[in-house]
Amino acid sequence: MRAQRIAGEPDLDAAIGPFPRLVVVGADADLAAVLTRLLRAERLDVEVAYVPRRRTRATRIYRLPAGRRAARRAVRGSAQRVTLIRDETGSVVVGRAAWVPPDGERVIHGEAVVDDTTLFDGDAAGVLVEPTLAMPGLRASLQGRWRRWVTGRAAQLGSTGVVVLRDGVPAPRPGRRSAFYRNIEGWLLVR
Template identity: 30%
Template sequence: MRLIVVRCGAPEVEVPQLSVLRELVNIDSLEVLDLSAVPARQELRPLDEAALEELPVDPTPSLDEISARPDVGHLGAPDFAPQRPGRELRFVVVGSDAALSAVLTRMMRADYLWATVGYVPLHPDSAAATNWSLPANRAAAFRLACAGTVRPAPVIRNDASIVVAGSATISAVDGGTLDAEVIVDDATLIYPEKVRNTRARFYGQFGVKLVPMTDAPGIAAVRLTTPLTVAEENRGGRGLRGAIGSLMSRSLTPAQVQAWSETPGLSWLVDRAPLEPAGIDPRSLLSGRAVQAGGVDLRVTIDGVPGPRPVKRVTFYRHLRDLQIVRI
């Protein structure tokens, strides 16, 4: 195996010595790249070069040839890559979900997703680590990433050719309630609101969160019921009214708290109730191969990185090739 460790904004993270790794797996080459926290395309050229060295000519069907086929076999359970390089090429990404997204995006665009990928997350709240059940202990995560077994998973991308490593959200650019339509395959997750509820705070239509699945069809999506970000003063008030608000929020459902906040004479009971960001409605869960959204001034955020500008429509869908990821 040719192992390339890609440290993204983490030069302090120690990489096990080659002799130690050889006790775990057959490694004949170890390289370490220190890149930016979210590496740009130019920084990832060594990965392109390594893929070309290990597989100078790809004899398998191209993406155009796959998409032209009348069958839909590529929409089923994720499968192992058909390419057979002389030796396994494995990239171990050390960094954030955004860093992993940058690496996977480059691999997808240059079409060498046949290379295997391990991940060592730097942050305990990594959505990708949760999706793939990666160890919380960094040493254990390193051992798994370097010597673990590859288990293919769907690659989820958007129409701007950016891969989702952990999660993505679609929200209003101003952070308020979302006036848009969101469809998962042929099922509607969000309907456009005829009158936008600008007073919604505790419960409303604030967007969609989606995560890649480890199996077909590929995407799981839920409705966001609270804003993605909440000012510190809205995380729970102090004093008697704060205590009353906290008590009421525990006694009522979020939808009921929202209704009380809009009712004269009752609003003071809940106006200082605590508010957690990015709340979801688990009952709204839908899965599918594609998520399409259309509206006004949509903000698309992938692995914590917002898009450069608002958009009117966006599509997330399953790529034609699968990810060769090391996971439990």
């Protein structure tokens, strides 16, 4: 097995190359970056193994081990197609996305919908969106003390201003609309 350190998108594109399996060692955001490049390159036929040091949100969602057990599974495991959640920019989410108020604001003013179910209409402190291993593919909830998750294929938001966080990484600038949805084709997860 050949190891290669990735510093940016050109390195990642070169690493994908002809290889049938990639092993991602890092955090959820690193796995999401690799899957985003595979999605944009139309290479979802590549098997992807995930080897985080410790348990992460993605390891819990996809029921994966961490550490040495994850490394062993990366080499010996077999791939299964699982749901791939992306947004309108083509960025993939593997752990958790969030819609949060922009700087200086306390709430998001707008409306969020999961499929046909209204999550909120008015003001909300924030919204969490996570992939699910089972269909329909994602779940969303209002941020707060008590969470009521709503499952669906897509979650959409229209607002006066929102910051989108994808696996802990904020979007470069606030927006007014955002959507997360299940991609037609899933990704090949080594389990």
